[in-house]
Amino acid sequence: MTQDGDLDALVRKRIRGLRVARGWSLDDLAARCWLSPSTLSRIETGHRRIALDQLAPIARALGTTLDQLVEPVADEDVVIRPHRDETRGLTTWLLSRDPGLPGVTVAKIRVSRPVRETAELGVHPGKDWFTVLSGTVELRLGERTILVRAGEAAEFSTMIPHAFGGHDGPAELICILDHDGQRSHLHGS
Template identity: 50%
Template sequence: MQAKKDSEDDVDLRVRRRLRELRAQRGLTLEDVARRARIDVSTLSRLESGKRRLALDHLPRLAEALSVSTDELLRVPEAPDPRIRGASHTHNDITYWPLTRQAPGGLHAFKIRISARRRKPPAELPVHEGQDWMYVLSGQVRLILGERDFVVKPGEAVEFSTWTPHWFGVVDGPAEAITIFGVHGERMHLHD
């Protein structure tokens, strides 16, 4: 008996997710879909939020309202491609390869290659909101934080507040690292 209830819950959850997903893909509001499906908007809202169980008579009307078959509404969605695909971007002698999807406001990881040409810090070290984190893979990275000067070697990691004037470059040849930036650090390092 419990297995049947779990199966019903799975279908209910799947349809709720598909309803929201399809509605969002089509740019439809709750009111649009409710009107097309000839159901009350509060009923649709409760169906999507899980506060009301899905009735079989809702399926054909909801599928029609979303211009899909009932099977499409019930199907298990395909898992998205897990690979991160992003072109490299070079700025100020550093090439960045994205390692995370670009979600607004979140942390983003990059593999970076710092060119051997990036040896001399600017006259004024930049400051911006946020935190930076870096793990050196190869080469040696020179990190200047305020008045302090560090050499970061392969296998070492650094984390620092970007409110501190900072800059990083190379010691004697190219270097590679993994770095994590918040939105402010990403804007500063990749675009300014």
Template identity: 50%
Template sequence: MTQKDDELDSLVRKRVRALRVAQGWSLEELAARARISPSSLSRIENGQRRLALDQLVTLARALDTTLDQLVETDTDDVISSPVIDAAHGRMRWPIKAEPGMTVIRQRLTGPPPDNPARLRAHPGREWLVILSGTAVLLLGNRRFRVETNQAAEFPTMLPHALGAEAGPCEILGIFDRDARRGHRNDEDR
């Protein structure tokens, strides 16, 4: 396996675990839904068993997602800077908007969780604009520092968490329908 293959393998395993945890399911519950043994699922999540395509398809269905979302790796353009419209004196952040979007302004005061098991994954897409301060965005194995006037866009199928760096930060969060539903489930816990 190449390094890129290893990174994808690790990312998919983290997504499976994060989606299971986000649903509040035990290993046994997801294993029953996927019709595999709990020990096999545990070995898949922990990297002790090789991922097979047929298992990924079964796990994607059991987790109510698609195989494409489970293996998506498009994280190259996570951070973006604003576009300055000097003629109108405006700053804007282009996003791929769609119907059913929710916009939320939040104040973050603490760092992101230091426990990788606390990262969440769920269907959807999320956009952030940092209004003030500096945020730390954890996406899978990667850590991004997002500063005032920068924006981030990412698929929420990546295990993720957000926090403040060295003091409070204000963010504008934009969620598609699926991402907002995933965050509502987190709020209910």
């Protein structure tokens, strides 16, 4: 492992931060990773170089991975900005920018348009799940019309023809969509 100064300092801060967050003393961590408390103290304070054979058991004891301990700090934008689709009456915030859940997208949606009586109901493989944060969502599910109010949630097979919109005004919801749901609901294809 290259001992780059900035990365080295970051790894030391992460080790100490994870230890302190767990409420562990140096003795507690030492007992879990088979290193002496003085060695850990010198690692955390920068008075000892971090060796790979020490880093692996430290990471394991702290419940993390080597990759997470040594990943560089990203300078990416942390603000999630809305994407407005005026034509469809949707504003979306993609909350799952990291592919941590393969094939699953988490999004906040503000729907400002109602479901039209003549709306074409979509069908795609998978399941959709959403919880309403504010307002009321009108969910057309086959022949049924279901009102889902703030604080309520809905989960359904997307093989049932479906569409949703705001009922008596805008509504905001958090939804979990599979790949087909993301493509259908967030991109309008």
